[in-house]
Amino acid sequence: MSGALLEMRDVTKVYPNGVMANYKVRFSLREGEIHAIVGENGAGKSTLMKMMFGMEEPSEGEILLRGEKVKLASPQDAIDRGIGMVHQHFMLVPSFTVAENMVLGMEPKKGLGIHFAEAVRMTEEMSRKYNLAVDPKAKVENLTVGMKQKVEILKALLRGAKILILDEPTAVLTPQETEELFRELRLLKDQGHTIVFISHKLKEVKAICDRITIMRAGRSEDAFRTADVTEQEISRLMVGRDVVLKYDKEKREAGETILAVRGFSLAGSAGSRLLSDVGFTVRAGEIVGIAGVEGNGQTPLVEALTGSLAGTAVGGSVTVKGADILRADIRAIRKHGVSYIPEDRMRQGAAGEASIADNLISTQYASGKLGGGMFMNGGKIERLAASLIEAFDVRCSGPKQPIGMLSGGNMQKVVVARECSTEPDLLIAEQPTRGVDIGAAQFIHRKLIELRDRGCAILLVSADLNEILELSDKLLVLYEGRVTAYFEEPSAVGEEELGLYMLGINRQDPEQIGRAVHR
Amino acid sequence: MKAKYFEPFRTLAVILIALVIAFVIISLVSDRPLETILIFLWEPLATKGHIGNLIEMAIPLMFTGLSVSLLFRANLFNLGAEGIFYFSGVVAAAIAIHASLNGFLHPIAAIAAGSVVGALLSAIPGILKAKWNANELVTSLMFNNILFGVGLYILNYQLRDAKAFSSASYKFEPTALLSRIWPGTRVHAGLIIVLVMIVAAHVFLYKTKWGYELRMTGANRAFAGYSGIRTARVIILTHLIAGFIAGMGGSVEVLGMYTRFNWVSLPGYGLDGALVAMLAKNNPLSVIGAALFLSYIRNGADLMARLSDVPSEMISIVQAIIILLLSAEQFLKFWKNRMLLKEARKHG
Amino acid sequence: MDSLWSVIWSTDFAFSILRVTTPILFAALGALISNRAGIINIGLEGIMLVAALTGVVTSAYTHSAWVGLLCAVLSGVMIAGILAFFTLQFKTHIILGGIAINMFASGGTVFFLYLLSGDKGASSSLQSKVLPNVDIPLLKDVPVLGPILSGHNVLTYASIAAVFAVYYMMKRTPLGLRIRSVGENPHAAQSVGVSVVRTQYTALLLSGLLAGLGGAYMSMGYLSLFTRDMTAGRGWIAIAAESMGRSTTVGTTLTSFLFGAANALANALTVLKIPSELIATFPYAATVIGLLVYAIGESRKRKKAAVKPNEG
């Protein structure tokens, strides 16, 4: 193991709540490589990286940089030693401009104040040098996720990072954006940077990584050369069993129309069109997928369906089982038998301090199933929670554990469990497996199919092409707020072909698109 | 030692350290520091009368502590218990003076009136917050002063007994007074009322649907709204309940401890209630302990000032140190981390 | 009524608004800096009180108002430092910490005054110094404006200067950028090597400095002595002003002046035949109404923005 650029020896991390996230982990990074770390949700990947970046202190063990023992007490220590990190969750200040985010902590000065022009110049220079196009003066809150990702990488590079840690950088990117990122990473590698890459998408790992370290339940094993292992082998090592990536989904006759969106147009605050003449139906027992590059109308569409209409409906109608829901609030919409898996589990999907049980019952506490009158039956809640935790394989210490302590994937399982457990007639699933490991993703997919088979109508909005092509019975593509394609046989559509519609290069004729509306 | 015993251990250590610091400060001004600190620690529990004093002082603290803890639970930073406590006291006093009812109904009517008025007044910042997102901290702080002014006006112009030679109301009808429940002390029926309220609040918060809505709204309002909880209604309801309890506290205090209404300044229980709520981590049942604890150190301080040569103002310094240290979560944490690692290694 | 108008339409009244606003403005700016760093400092009242006493005592012993001012400010910074130490190092809850600081100050100042002068109520037996009033050379001769704007205490001008300084600091300096980043997204700040704890320390100390100036003004500018609990809730008013000003420098300054004006008006209203208990509620009622009008306006604006454009 000598000659390693960075080495972690027997590193153990116990969080103050008693969770042992890493146990005697060994990790070694060679100069100039792209090194993948894979593992299930909660395997301890992020924790390990945070220690490498000085954000968490190891409880035990040592870190060596170029053979020399180092103590990384703060991110500044790590930055000083040429380590940069792009975090799983964005580490940007939304109200700041790109340039301000770039220079935060190392501001160029003119007199007492910040030299803003210099900050902009520095940003532009970095942007040119690494071929990552960003607008220095744009406010970060207005950027797309892909843009934010670039800012994050530039931030690290600006600080002179030679070792770049990327924690699930592709989880929120479209295939095209991912491709672009990979080109940039290869460029960085050529320029002498060393990269640690964390992802749940094994295809990506195979595509750009030289070596791979697998983590399981807080422990690590020696690294493999990526070329020596197959995707199947990796996933078996990660999960401890074989993972099937194809689902045998039987064909099913679709039932009556549940959700009907007809000629729906939506105007935004600045007079812009968010949606134009969108029409489709979702029938009982079918999964309708909506594909599209993020920012092409998916969010306003889902908002309109879930009672938080942001803008003015200019025309058209949205009905569930015949009832107009456009002006109803989410409570009323849910009463029509609608369930909703939100895109942002931290903001809407869960209450972090509350227990798993409390998070599981939020959509059915009032139903009468959990106790009559105004009281709730603690025993029933506990039993329901326990059974859902078991059925959805949520890794936790019990129903009373605060959900905020769970890893991202397990938190997502709680959200899915809750939304599936109310026997919905319509499920709106928005990015249901974002940031979720393959084991858990597969599990969630199974649950969605199961629900469909029981006659539930499902609207699936996802940026993950693989997922959307696998699961959907019918598929729509949104581009700039319009439906540009409708496929009745998604499994027959290739990713490349789909990409052309998503980027607005191809467009079907109105008649084909019109078929999306049944009856 | 096991990690799970850390909290009690830390609390003990903190109290010991706070006492040592208090001892050092007392030594600076007292000739007999040891005797003085023993008075502080022991005297509040030394006689039946003193225990009674401790409990009777804890009653209003429990009321406001409970009220504030519900607000804090719903993530509402409202410090309005102070003004409501005062104003409801005025209302209860008015009924205690002017109504003639029997000894059973009279206090009930007075307390009910005070509580309902408290609830209605509290709902105003609640509605402003829920409907227009007006900052509840600002409105509640302002309301404290407004309610005090109006209450004092009512006292001086409507309730004042000129023969009391001061800003004191007419004497309450004897039927209105709360009965003493522990002979030889002034501990009154308010204790039973507040304990019932605390248990009710506990049940409400953890066993009912409304309580669940309140907790979820407090934990993450976006999540609650997404789940279908009408958060605006929850916020108003929480304000109503909190105002009801604070108002009840003011009414009970007036009828339990006084024979006339004579508050010419805000009694200070609102902010103390915030202190109690924070010490109790916003848990209704823990409010009992937190209120008794605060009452204990305050009574100890009074007695120390009375029986020794330490000026009373010094006590506020000692109190501040105890509060600062007691809630210092990170204090001695390194120790806990060591214990955790040891345990983890054993299992790992 | 006539007497009321004559009071209000006098330059003295406008002058008094500035005078009344000064301590609130200082403390509100202090609240702003700590709030923007993500920590709500409710110990301002106590910090002001301690600084007020320190200024009086040290100026009496050193016979220098300026040394007194320096010590007052330092004492404010020190108390803020204690609060910061407990809340940032030991993770004492900031609200509890603030309450403890207020408790400490309210009793502690009386205690120390007693030790130093044998008096528990006021420092009138100490020969403390006051900070000078300043006539502004040209301005003072301008009609109307001169009598309103000239001749204030030096700290009143300092409070106006502090507004500009805070605005510049928050918007244009590295420290301001870091304070805002720490308040908005501490993880982001941490990830680029900005020490969250150190930044919050700085913000709290600055808020102590500003509150210290407010306290010094109370006992060495506004008045010439210290009395028990003399800040009389101004720290709380400042917190409300900051909150109502939505944590922006401009907003906080405006709301502080609104409070000042409402208070000055309440003082003028005593010439009317209204019971004093009710007059005393006026500034607070005015504030609630002001807040309400503003809040309703905001929510209307939001609704309009969502509904207006009817075609694309």
Add this chain to the structure above:
Amino acid sequence: GGNASESADSGGASSPAESGKKTKVVLLVPGNLGDKSFFDAANRGMDLLKEQLGAETKVIEMGTDKTKWEPTVNDIASQDWDFILSGGADITEVFNAAAEAYPDKKFIDYDTENPEVPDNVYAMSYATNEVSFLAGAVAALTTKSSMPQANPDNVIGFLGGMDIPGINTFLVGYIEGAKYVDPDVKVAVSYAGSFSDPAKGKELSLVEYNSGVDVIFNVAGGTGLGVFDAAKEKKQYAIGVDSDQAMLMKDSDSEKANLIVTSAIKKIDTAILGAVKKGQEGTLPYGTLERMGFEQDGVGLADNEIYKSVFPADLQAKIEDIKKKLAAKEITVTDASAMETSKVEEIRNSVKP
């Protein structure tokens, strides 16, 4: 809270005086010391007891939380004290109840208006209305005088801590005194709503001074200290209360002191000394409420050097004359301590400028 300052007397604890045992006196303050008013004055009385009678004294501050007074008074009553002292309208009921519960103990209520006095209590009240009458006369004479800072307007001022009976007793006497020397005088009245906000006191005083008032009588505890700051700033006159406030400030700020024409003093300290002395001698008339007026030296105007030099001699003579008439009951002054609030308001409004 409750402060205790125990004093070992100068004679030394081990050398018993001729009586064999020192007199033990305790003062229960229903509030906190430092009010620059009657609590502090009572505290000074305790110092006098220590100095002049060699008594063993103790002062306990009971704080503003009224629920704590009853247990404290009872605790103290059960202990071994020769005299138990307290005073103020708010404490009287509690105090009398304790006295009835401990009939073998001796109590002195040094400031009350309540005429019902138990057999083991000696109670005192002060002719504050009369001394305020004199203050009002001084003010009304000042405003029309040729004194350097007096203006032609015929308006005087009053600043009260709160609109409560204890304060309005002063106010009504003040108004009557002023009207006695000049029926046309106007009186600007404001209340600060607090006894501990000198800044507010200063602001309200400035409003009064700016509206033509040239002398203000303050009855507002700590808040009243702001009046003197305003007086100094505006170069106008003020009248002190309770103790000789000009003399208190003379050393630290003579400019300010020179504007304090006089003070309406309530001599609680000497009254306490006198009462305890009589108590020791066995001549104290328990069970009665005694009113301390000019004759008993219970109240008086401060006729210090400033009064003598600042206030014109011919006007001093007029005041002397009024004082005599008051003592001889030729003039009677309304006592507002038991007056309805609305009646006070009426009087106030009748002289509003």
